[in-house]
Every structure is written in C-alpha cells, then in structure tokens.
Amino acid sequence: MGCTSSIPKRYPMGRKKKKHISIHEVAVFVPAVRVPVAVDLIRPLRGLVPRDLLDKLSALRGRIVLLTEENYLSSVPTVSELQRALEEYLRVLLGMLKPEHRLEASVEFKWKSLGDDGHETCLASAWYEVLSVVHMMAILSLLEANLMLVPKDSLDSCERKVSEDSKRVAIDLLLKASGCLEYCVHQILVHLPMQIRKSLPNDLQDGILESISSQALAQGVEMQLGLAIESEKATLSVKRRLACEEVSYFSEAHNWLSGCDTSDAYGKKLLLYIKWKYLEAKAAAYYYHGLIVDKGSEPSNHVSAVCCLFAADELLIASKRASLSFCLAAPVTRVPPTWGVMKHLHKKIPEVVSKKSQMYGYLFEQDKNEYETSDQP
Template sequence: MGCASSVYAVGGRKKLTVPEVVVLVPSTRIPAQSDLQRRLRGLIPIDLAHRLSSLRNQIVLVAEDTGGSAIPELRRALEEYLCVLIGLTKKEYGLEGSVEFKWKSLEDGKQEACVANSWFEVLSVVHLMAVLTLSEADILMIPHDHSGSGIRTVSSDCKRVAVDLLLKASGYLEFCVRDVLIRIPPEIKKKLPNNLHDGVLEAISFQSLGQGTEIQLGLAVDCQKATLSVKRRLACEQLTYFSQAYHCLSGCDINNGCGKKHMWFIKWKFLESKAAAYYYHGLILDKGNEPSCHVSAVCCFLAAEEILSESKKACLTFCLAAPVTRAPPRWGAMRHLHQKIPEVATRKSQMYGYLLEQEKALQTLPDLPEFQLSLRPDDYQLPEMDPAWDAEKWETEGQTLKEHLKDSEDETETE
C-alpha cells in the first residue's frame, strides 16, 4: 500500500525500500495477458476483437514496464479500453459472459481473479482508475525539501489538487458500488477478491473523503482568517467520514491481504480526527462565562490528550503491519496539534483545577456537534460506447452476429 518510496542503506550492504504513506492506496491489480481476440472470434467483427485485445494488452505492457508509475498513460489507456469494453455489457449483443477476464497483482504477479463476466471487467477497470488516482494524490502529498533547508513541505497548490483527486477517486469507487456491483450475479460476487467487495470499496470511498477533509483542516489551520468554528466543523466532519469508513470495513473479512493494515490506518485517522474535534470544541466552550463551560472545556482537552496518545500507538501499529510502511513527518493540523493539545490540556487543567474539584458532577465529556458533510464524491459515469459497436451490419467470418447468436440458440434448443 502506498506508492512513494524512500531508500535506506541497511548494514552498509543492502538497500531496503520502505514506502512512506500519506494517502492510503489499495494494492494495485492489473489485467493479465490473455488472447481475447481468439475467444471473441465469430462473435464480433475481427477488427473490433483485435482492437479490444490490443487495448487491454497495452494496459498490461504499460503497467508492467513502469511498475504502475506512468499514471497519465495508464489512465488514457484505461479510458480508451473502457469505451470499447462497454459493448460487451450490452444485453442486445448477448456477450456478457462470453469471455474470461484474468487479473493479477502488480506487486507479485500472482493471479487474483479469472471471471467470465464483462461487468467484472468494468468493475476492475474503474477500480484501477481509482487506485491510480489515489496514487497520484499520495505522490502530491509526500513532502519534499525543495529549498535545501532540510525541511520537507507540501505546497498549498499540491494540497488542493490532492483534495480534487481524492474526490475523484471516491466518485469512481461509489460508482463501482452503486452501478456496477449490482449487475454482477451473486455467485460471481462471492468469488471476487476481497478488495472488490462492496464494504471495502465503500470504506475506501469514505476514507478518501476523510483524507480530503483532513487536508482542508490543515489548510484552515495555516490560514489566519479561519475561525475556530470552521476548524471544529472540519475536524468533526473528518471524524464522521472515518467513522463511516470503519463501519463499512468492520463488516468485511480483513484477515487476508492488507485488510488488517487498512483497518489500522482508519483507526489511526479516526483517533486523530477525534482528538482534533474535542480540542477545537474545548476551545469554543472555554469562551463561555459559566464555570460549567470551563469544566466541560477541560474535559474536552483531557480527552483530546488521551485520544492523541492512542492515535500515536495506532499509527505505529499501522506502520508495522505488513507490508511495512513509514508515516510522513507530521503535517497539516496534526503538526500543530501534537504540540498544542498536551500544552493546553496541562495549562487549562491547572488553571481550572479548583473548579474541577467544586463541580465534580459536571465532569462529563460533552457530545460533539454534528454537521452536514461538505465533501461529496465526484459524479462519475461510464463514457460513451465506441461507435464501432453501432455498425448496422457486422460481418464475422462469413456470418452476421445475429445469425451466429440465432445458430447458438437453435443448437441449444436441439440439444
């Protein structure tokens, strides 16, 4: 998981690559080489079968030659392939289950799925587009030392582009759940790899929205004009997104692949956002004049401090879970809050210690406010079907497609 890597010398002899992860990226699956042209012979025109096969093999070659790093080239190839692939899903052609589509892991080359269903192929292609988009966001969010000062940073422009990419990825994944999975028969769904199950797809979609909100909160912290109310709202929204992601993933089998690591990432980000939400809620409550306001504020600060400590442990567990990764230097709101939360919690609990003693009955953690969520997945729709499918008359090795399908039906009836 993750795509940007840093290299360290180990023992002076061997180099170990430990990826640094900001945006969590699912394992990359790519098409496996297969002769679609032979399988489609007699079913569609030869040139269309050749084009479909060539476009798919092009994706394989680009992905394998570059290790998946040629994101613009891969995206163009996937979009072009998708336009042609859509024809296989149309009921009027009767080709939905005519071809077996094989996919494999880019990391180790192991085959993960072989399914004779064209909607499965659409699902896999759109999922790969989402993975590439998340990878692009991750690359943008990896901090770099541009000035040579030894301080690694990410520009505000990169952060804003990353938010747009996260919304785009969320849209791809939402489309997979809403419009593609429902078209795949239940018996085939059971055979899908874990990372294509609806709960996992929904979890990553919500997680993408949560990480987009996390970036926005960091931008707000760096902006002098941003009010405490704005920061609290963003922290609470971030908490909601990661709560939804956790809920989706908790219903899935996480014992295979990177499932456990994925769950620890969500726990880590959930705890960070909860600590931030209580901190900013405490600052707002502390502006009140009543003793109860100060007591509630201190309860928020102390809770934020405890939750922040838990988030550090969750981060470490995430990093050590296979495959091993590194967390980046603290950035955004957390770069500020890891220092401020303990300071404010200590100072305010000392300042209002007498109130805490007098008002013990009021020492309950207040509920966080709920807000309407601001970020939504981008709306994604499949592209227009390639015009080659609209030909009025197909010639396929001496017979039209309609005749071929009619012959197949007659053979079935005879049997």
C-alpha cells in the first residue's frame, strides 16, 4: 500500500522530462536525408529473378533500412558503414536492371524523408530506386563532410579547429557528393518516364539536384582557398581565382533554384545558406582583387584597390547578417564560429581597409576636387 514500485511503469509519475533538443552546427548544408522504407521484394519478383539473387537484393536493402533505423547518421564511422552498404546494394540493383529480370515497374519502392514532414514516396520504378540510392549516397557524403568539419569536441568551444587532413577528406567528400548528384541528373533521370518524374519529391527534381551539386563544388573550392591561405607558396592570383570560382559556383547554385519549389523549410533554408556563402565568397574575391590591383603603380590602381576593399568590407558585414538569418530559420542551427577562410578575412579585411584608406585618402580628395572643378560652369 502506497508503494510506488507497485505502480505500472506505463503510468509516469512526477514531472514530465523535457524533450532534449539538439541544435546542430552547420559547416556544409545537408538537405533532409531520404531513407528506404521496408518493402516486400520476394513476392512480386518470385519467378522473375533467380532466388539467390533475389534473396541477396532483399537482404542488402533490409540492412540499409535497419541501419537507418538505428540512428547511423551521427558519426563518421557509422555514416561510412551506411555508405558501404548502399554501394553494395547499388551494384546488385544495377545488375538486375537488365530487361530479362523485368525489375522495372514490378516493385513499388518506398522512401521517406527524415525532414520535419516525414513525407513518403512510393513509386513502381526500379530507376526510382537507383535514383534514391545514389541521391542518398550524395547526401550522406555531405553529412560526412559536415561531421569532418564540425568535430564533436568543438561544439562547446568558441573556436573550431579542423586539421588539414580533415579538410582534404572533406574536399573529397564534397566532390563525391557533386559527382553523385550530377550522375542522378544526367544518367538516371533520363531513364524515368515523364509520369514518374512528375511524381518525384522536390528533393529529387533536377533543379534541386543541380543546385546542391554546385553548392558542394563551391564548398570544396572554399576548402581549397583555406588551404591556399595557409600555404606560403600560394600567390594572390591563385587565391583570387579560387574565390572567384567559389562565387561562380554559389551563383550557379542559386540560379538552379529559380524554377524550383523552395517553399518548404529546407528549401528556404537552402536559399538563405547560398545567400550567406555567396556574400562571403564575394567578399573574398573583392579582397584579393583589391590586393592585386593595389600592386599597380598608377594612382588609379590604388583608388580602384581601395574601392574593392571597401566593397569587401561591406560584403563581409552583410554576410554576418545573412549568417544569422540562416541560423534562425527553421530548422534552427547553431551560430558557427568564424574559422578557416572567414576567420582570416574577418581579421584582415578591416585591418587592410583602415590602412589603405588612410594611405590613399589624399587620392580620393584629389578626385573629388577635380570633379568639383570640372563641374563648375
């Protein structure tokens, strides 16, 4: 009587525990991961596919479903294991696309998004399954790159420390992600009938795929720029070229989204992310261009250089606001510390702007006086 141990566990006692909300930090934008949902492959394919091959296909897909259910998306080793499972499944799946296996349209493959909506898409197309697998490989590569660049031990510190090896691995992962997405667009989507393509979720529309691919390339270039900044051998011209490439890729990423539906949370978040990173890249491009122009001997070179540096400073300020807008947009993400390229530029740009504006201020006064003189009747 009165013994709390006699109360069944299904009746919670005392205060309810607050749900722990984890706010992640973003170095690489990762769209919502789409994962396979368990389906019966045996029954619809019995008699069409050799039993041993069918059992292997079913077992491999079942393993992927199991791994995604076990929260295998939180660390580099587990994501890598899931990648290997996807690659093994893909090899078998592609081998079964031969006409004699009659796999196309025989099975309804089901996938769901791990985003807030949890939307499921079920389509009777083996090429849809291939598309979903390769897309998942791309997104996991982005996720793995983000995990490499945001070490767990840096989440509680005000400074992000990333080794050179981690940066190089991240570059390879970003290139892999971009390659997978390009393969989706140019080698897989072309096999899908138009009615199937119209039924694809937004994540698998060609514009979104191209945009994420360009974003991955842009961030790979950003990593390369960071390595160039740390290298004594890299010239200003190399740094400017990399910064301009980054601007170009982020511009492409934005342009690809112009005809896409970005009304959902992840679509809006992606647009804000691209705007933020585009402003950062443009600030870097103006900064390095200004330094190069300043090497000229003509007064006009110095005036142009200072104008570029002022533009870089304004873009840097705008990028800070864009970063905050991105972080506050749902799903909310942690405000990242300045690191890599931007840590360097946040320090150097204000310093150089102040120094050069004082050094060449008299040239602006001369230009102003000449303009006022020429403007008089």
